[in-house]
Amino acid sequence: MSEATNVGTAQDSGSTANLIYILYLIGIAVGITQxxxxxxxxxxxxxAPEWVKSHYTFQIRTFWIGLLGSVIGIALTFIxxxxxxxxAMVVWYIIRCIKGMQCIGRQExxxxxxxxxx
Numbered sequence: 001m002s003e004a005t006n007v008g009t010a011q012d013s014g015s016t017a018n019l020i021y022i023l024y025l026i027g028i029a030v031g032i033t034q035x036x037x038x039x040x041x042x043x044x045x046x047x048a049p050e051w052v053k054s055h056y057t058f059q060i061r062t063f064w065i066g067l068l069g070s071v072i073g074i075a076l077t078f079i080x081x082x083x084x085x086x087x088a089m090v091v092w093y094i095i096r097c098i099k100g101m102q103c104i105g106r107q108e109x110x111x112x113x114x115x116x117x118x
Contacts, residue, residue: 015023017055021097021104024062038063051109051111055100058113062096065116068108094118 020037027034038060045056069089076082103110 014055015050016040016061017048017052018101018104019062020056020059021101024097028093034063034066051107054109054113055104056102058110061113061116062093062100064089066093097113097115 006008020041023033023037023040027037041059041063045053045060066089069092070086073082073085073089075087089101100110
């Protein structure tokens with residue numbers, strides 16, 4: 001029974017959400033970890049406290065917007081502007097993850113999880 005309590009406590013403290021941010025950052029080099037992260041965010045969003053739910057929503061949006069931007073960047077590489085789009089997407093992705101991790105460290109909800117920016 002104490003294991004179930006520890007799992008609930010870990011989710012309440014935001015450690016799972018923080019792990020997802022880390023998986024996203026690792027995913028820049030190893031793409032599969034981003035997929036694992038978004039699945040974890042979807043799985044945990046329903047049972048998390050409100051302040052952590054905002055992070056899961058933010059992480060899910062970060063994944064899908066990042067995927068969209070990457071597809072656009074890859075498509076535009078044929079006219080040579082795609083490389084700039086891909087670099088911009090990586091910078092955007094890193095900033096979002098770091099800002100999210102900072103909020104988790106302060107145990108705060110993400111201010112505007114529906115945002116396209118940071």
